[in-house]
Amino acid sequence: MAEICSTCCGIIFENLSVIPVEHRHRDNSQSTPSDEGHWMVPFDRNPRFIGRDKVVKMVINHILSHRQARKAAISGLGGVGKTQIALEVAYQIHDQDPTRSVLWMESTSIETVEQAFMSIKKKLQLRNVTASDVKSRVKAYLSSERAGPWLFIIDNADDTDITFLPTTQNGFIIFTTRNQQLATRLVGPDVVTLSELDEAAAFNLLKASLVEKDQTNDQESMTILVRQLHGLPLALNQAASFINENCISLKRYLSILNQQETSMIELLGQDFEDDYRYPEIKNPIAATWFVSFQQIQKSSKLAAEYLSFMACIDPRDIPLSLLPQHPTPVRA
Structure with missing residues (x-):
């Protein structure tokens, strides 16, 4: 999973300021009505998804609840299964509520973010939209009540410069990220931290x-x-x-x-x-x-220093006294 640059994050959250995703109550000048929500997910369901049922259930309950917080993050090291959990959540939400739109943004580069906006525009059947105004047009439509309920998954949100998030009771955002500190800043206590x-x-x-x-x-x-x-x-x-x-x-x-x-x-x-x-x-x-x-x-430079040191010794039962000393317990 690649990291997303700060410019990319600005594109996501400056222009995605209120990004609900659903199509049930559409503006007749823009699209035609339907009984099902929009579906824009890049992967098929994984038939070998194993071992994270409790996490999936917890996230789904959060999405379907009426709590004030309308966002959550799935945090953990690369390879631990963050994207797979988000994918299974997407499919289960779709099974339980087909009227809820589910959109997915790959946040691995500026280009993938731009492509995601164009794909959203196409899904919403927005007319007379150019590359220069696609973000504002998508934002305007999806921030309205016409958009209905939505789930938006932002995969690989690893940069620290995310500063603005959409807020609406109709929608829910899931971030996946390697960055625990960023996850906490984005969603407060609603972070699912994955281990092996x-x-x-x-x-x-x-x-x-x-x-x-x-x-x-x-x-x-x-x-x-x-x-x-x-x-x-x-x-x-x-x-x-x-x-x-x-x-x-x-x-x-x-x-x-x-x-x-x-x-x-x-x-x-x-x-x-x-x-x-x-x-x-x-x-x-x-x-x-x-x-x-x-x-x-x-x-965290200090955490990187500790990991580099531990890579040179036996990985089991390392006493704290053996780690390089730091003048303050506060993170470097």
Whole structure:
């Protein structure tokens, strides 16, 4: 997942100031009535979505409630499954309320934001709209009562310069972001912070992703692999893809993974086919982790310093006294 630049964020929230998304009560001069909301989601539903049912249910309850807060954020490191949760929420909301519009913005670059606005304009069937006024026209229509209820998902909102958010009781915004501090600034306490999958869910995901199901009989290798990859869904999917494509056993994969550090980086840097990523984004877990570390460097120099130090020692049971000292407990 790529980071979004500050200019891009300005485009999103300066021009997306009130961005509800629905079409039931349309202006007759702009579109025709329909009983269903607009649907603009870039991915099919993931049939192997596993292990996040409680999180999905919590987010959906928040969306459908009448609470004052009409936004939430899903925060976590790259590869932990933020986009997949948002995707499942989108499909479940659509199943429960087909009249609610669901829109999705990929916030990986200025270009993707611009393209999203043009796609929204097309979905809304707004007439006589030019590239120069598309943002204001979309904003004006979607901020009106005619727009009806909506869900707007802004994926990869990782920049720190987001300063303005749409507010309406008809709509709900979900952000996905690697930046925990930004998530808190955007939505206050309504942040879902994701960690790795628990062991049972990670087992189920790995099993569902392997072609040769008999491999799962090797419980020892399954356990070691799940723990070494820290239950990260993207890493597990990548490992399964490599195993499937090369027709190797779990033991053989672990052997390659543990040969030496360069072998691990090369193995985790292998690209693989994935129906649930944006076309312009490379998906290797090593690259994803690197982008996450870059985001940490931007938001907290001290945290980056600690992580760099811990990468040079055994990762388990590190005493706090061993970490580099800092003159103040306040974040650097």
